[in-house]
Amino acid sequence: MSDLFDDPAPSDRPGQNAPEFTVSEISGEVKRTLEGTFGRIRVKGEVGRVFKARSGHLYYDIKDDRSVLACTTWKGQISSLSVVPEEGLEVVVTGRLTAFGGQSKYNMNVDEVAVAGQGALMALLEKRKKQLEAEGLFAPERKKPLPYLPQIIGVVTSPSGAVIRDILHRLRDRFPRKVLVWPVAVQGANCAAEVARAIDGFNQLTPGGALPRPDLIIVARGGGSIEDLWGFNEEIVARAAAGSQIPLISAVGHETDTTLIDFVSDRRAPTPTAAAELAVPVRLELLGWVEQQGARLTRGAGQAVQNRRQRLNDLSRALPKPDTLLETPRQRLDQVSYRLPDALIRGVDRRRLKLSEAAASLRPATLRQLVQGRRDGLKNLSSRLSLRPIEREVARQGDRLAQLAQRMNALQSQRLQQARRGLDATGRQLEILSYKATLERGYAVVRHGSDVVTRAAGARGADHLRIEFADGEIAVHPDGSDAGAKTVQQSTAQTPAPSKPAARKPKADPGQDDGGQGTLF
Structure with missing residues (x-):
């Protein structure tokens, strides 16, 4: 183990020529x-x-x-x-x-x-089919009916193939209609996206616009292998066909070919030519059917008129003749007209007799009794209509009016007295608050012109002054010089004699109104 750790690096080993890489x-x-x-x-x-x-x-x-x-x-x-x-x-x-x-x-x-392989494609197709079927896109109740005679037909297909020529040829033979072609790729990588965009594009057109919206859409392609038709098995194409508001016919491949769009479309056609046949009826057959229906209508109307004419003739033969119907009424009229004069004479005589009997019963005594009874009734009514109740009512209303007048006079006098007492109290208050009463106690008011002088400095600077006392005014000079220009203004009130101390006023009557102002003494 120690040898392994002590082994030198490869670059340090002699004879190592292997290159080093980063x-x-x-x-x-x-x-x-x-x-x-x-x-x-x-x-x-x-x-x-x-x-x-x-x-x-x-x-x-x-x-x-x-x-x-x-x-x-x-x-x-x-x-x-x-x-x-x-x-x-x-x-x-x-x-x-x-x-x-x-x-x-x-x-x-x-x-x-x-x-x-084809088996894998079929397995994928079956998987998508089950998914869309579970979502309800194959339900029969969501499929829309095809219009009987569309005005404009939209075709989603390749513009260069034989499919569009077959569709146009079949439409021209059966019933010529306006056709809008939306060119798409019908196989390859772009097929599914272009077909889905074409279906959505037709649905987004405005009805009656410059480019009118078609009443029917045909998605068509010729036959081919499952790989060639695989674009119509894509989920985006199936969902676009299921979401189309315009009825859609799928015509992809031949009769034995089945794609996913066939299950979600409103109608499946085995071939593109069959799709054109499903789109419009045969014009000649339609004209023949219309002529046949017109002939049937004419025959039916003629037969109905003939039947009713025959019925009318039968009923007319069963009716009696007019002269036979009028014979009995004529006889009754003759009998009545013959008996009418005698009946009138007897009627007049009977009414004359009733009049005589009524006149005999109307004697003068009876009339006098009747008049007397009416007179007595009139007297009773006049006695009942006496004026005494009215006179009593008038007298009662007069007494009530007099009472109201007295009450109104008393109330007016009371209000005048209250107003007079209030005015007197206000006058007394005015006298108490006036500076005249102050002058009576020995004070004076010094004026310079129209201004009242309240300071000695103001009096020294004035050229002349006026002093007001309780009984008048005098003119003086501040420096005490010639006062020959004295002017005494006598008061209208007499100078009172030395008076005794004023006696205390008696306490006011609590019931007397002093205007809300109390005494100052």
Whole structure:
């Protein structure tokens, strides 16, 4: 064991001439060796794990009972694949073998995928059929009826094949209609996507627009192998046909060929020519049928008129003659007209007798009694219609009016007294608050012009002053000079004599209203 650890490095050993490689160099050499040795190869196996990355690249495995080969199809190569790999499908892939040094792995870049055999294709088809059937896309109740005579027919097929010529020829022979052709690839990698886009495109057209929306769609293709028809077995085509709002006829392949679109379409035609026959009726047959129905209608109407004429004749023979019907009424009229004059005379006599009897019963005494009875009734009514109740009511209403007048006068007097008392109280308050009462107690008011002087400094600066006392005003000069210009303004009130101390006013009557102002003394 110690010898192993003490063994010198290979580069230190004498006679070692093997070159040294870096990791990148050996990885590149392995990649070049793989790509140069194998080149473009085909590998058969069963598809294992399938993963589509966010970048759009497709990663999957091809395996057999012992080994697994990792495969990659880049985003730009997926659209060219005729068959998209699905787990469990046996395929033959074609591409180049390469190595990825970042993880010391090798894989195969696949640019073409083909199904390994018809049995695998049928198994895949059966798997898709069960899936769509479980979703209810094959249910008979969701299939739409075909229009009896469509105005515009949309055809999804190749514009260069014999299919479109057969459809147009059959339509021209049976009943010419307007046809819109949507050209698509009917086999290969682009077949499924183009057919699905064509069906959706026809459904998105506006009815009555510049490019009118068709009333019926025919998806047609000639016969071929299962690989050639595989585009019509793709799930996107089946879902596009199931979601079509326009009735759709599938005419893919010959009568023995069956594709997935046949199960989801509203009607399956064995051939494209048969699809044209299902789309429109035969014009000549339709014209013949219309003429036949017109003739039947004419014959039926004529026969109905003839039957009714015969019935009318039979009924007319059963009716009696008009003279026979009128004989009895005429006899009754003659009898009545003969008896009418005597009946009138007897009627007048009978009414004259009744009048005489009524006149005899109307004696003068009876009339007087009748008049007297009416007069007595009138007196009774007049006595009942006396004016005494009315007079009593008028007197009662008059007394009530007098009472209301008295109450109104008393209320008015009371309100006037209250207003007078309030006015007196306000006057007394005004006298109490007036400065005149202050002047009566020995004070004076000094004015300079219209302003009241309250400070000595203001009085010294004035050229003349006016002093107001309780009994008048005088004019003075602040410096005490000539006061010959004195002016005394006598008050209208007499100068009171020396008065005794004012007696305390008696306490106001609590019931008397003083306007809400209390006394100051």
